Amino acid sequence: MSYQSILDQIHEEIAPTLPQGRIADYIPQLACVDERKFGMAICDVDGGYASVGDADERFSIQSISKVFTLTQAMRTADAQLWRRVGREPSGTAFNSLVQLEFENGIPRNPFINAGALVVTDIVLSHLGDAKAALREFARRLSGASDIDYDLRVADSEARLGYRNAALAYFLKSFGNLENHPDQVLDAYFHHCALSMSCAELARSFMYLARHGINSDGAVISSSQAKAINSLMLTSGTYDAVGAFAYSVGLPAKSGVGGGIVAVMPGQFSLCVWSPGLDGRGNSMAGSLALERFAALSGQSIF
Ligand code: GLN
Numbered sequence: 001m002s003y004q005s006i007l008d009q010i011h012e013e014i015a016p017t018l019p020q021g022r023i024a025d026y027i028p029q030l031a032c033v034d035e036r037k038f039g040m041a042i043c044d045v046d047g048g049y050a051s052v053g054d055a056d057e058r059f060s061i062q063s064i065s066k067v068f069t070l071t072q073a074m075r076t077a078d079a080q081l082w083r084r085v086g087r088e089p090s091g092t093a094f095n096s097l098v099q100l101e102f103e104n105g106i107p108r109n110p111f112i113n114a115g116a117l118v119v120t121d122i123v124l125s126h127l128g129d130a131k132a133a134l135r136e137f138a139r140r141l142s143g144a145s146d147i148d149y150d151l152r153v154a155d156s157e158a159r160l161g162y163r164n165a166a167l168a169y170f171l172k173s174f175g176n177l178e179n180h181p182d183q184v185l186d187a188y189f190h191h192c193a194l195s196m197s198c199a200e201l202a203r204s205f206m207y208l209a210r211h212g213i214n215s216d217g218a219v220i221s222s223s224q225a226k227a228i229n230s231l232m233l234t235s236g237t238y239d240a241v242g243a244f245a246y247s248v249g250l251p252a253k254s255g256v257g258g259g260i261v262a263v264m265p266g267q268f269s270l271c272v273w274s275p276g277l278d279g280r281g282n283s284m285a286g287s288l289a290l291e292r293f294a295a296l297s298g299q300s301i302f
Pocket residue numbers: 061062063064094095113157164192254255256257281
């Protein structure tokens with residue numbers, strides 16, 4: 001079965017069930033999206049491409065941006081990073097505060113919000129303008145020079161981002177932020193508000209399918225690419241990561257905008273988008289689509 005016919009079949013199965021789940025409304029601007037949207041795109045290492053539905057429509061990538069900022073931090077400060085952030089699954093919600101106090105301000109992993117705030121702090125210290133740096137990086141990886149932040153989303157999150165502010169100030173109290181928490185939060189909210197389509201995300205994540213290399217050279221080393229894929233498998237979908245590995249069996253990263261990117265090292269990068277979320281903040285139809293993709297294609301790292 002070709003990737004195109006697999007995506008067509010998944011679309012046919014899922015379309016009548018939409019909308020599924022609940023759109024994230026704790027960031028009010030995210031709730032303005034049509035909850036019936038559904039798109040998928042896949043790129044493979046031989047240059048193949050297939051897509052379906054709303055694959056070319058841009059959406060708020062939210063926590064998917066954490067893979068890009070982690071990649072940037074690993075490129076510039078790999079050793080320092082792992083003294084300040086752990087590599088274990090958290091078993092708690094992505095925006096949880098409880099673990100942080102018990103564990104002395106060292107977040108469990110770079111994909112929960114606390115971990116991403118530390119990663120953002122590292123990027124700020126090393127690259128200066130973290131907002132420009134991430135936008136440039138996403139443009140280069142995707143080949144789309146007009147990728148940009150949705151400033152309404154960034155502003156909407158900043159105005160009500162009390163929980164993230166609490167995390168940032170708490171991290172600062174433990175000495176695990178170098179920059180002012182407000183500066184870190186501003187960069188973090190913008191990073192989450194980057195707008196990209198499934199097609200652009202699938203293309204951008206190809207360096208993780210190609211052992212660190214993309215079409216214009218090395219992004220990171222092959223061992224760093226392996227490390228990021230491992231972290232996505234163990235922490236990329238938060239406290240649903242066990243069920244996700246069980247049913248899909250691919251490293252993946254989700255965001256509360258409803259996007260999920262999954263990678264099969266050596267084979268392909270796949271992105272799905274549908275805005276309705278389950279209780280853990282992962283796209284409900286998107287998770288189902290990935291589960292169906294793994295079943296129909298027989299592709300999994302296991
Ligand atoms: N911007 C969101 C937040 O910080 C990102 C969360 C997510 O996508 N899981 O709450």
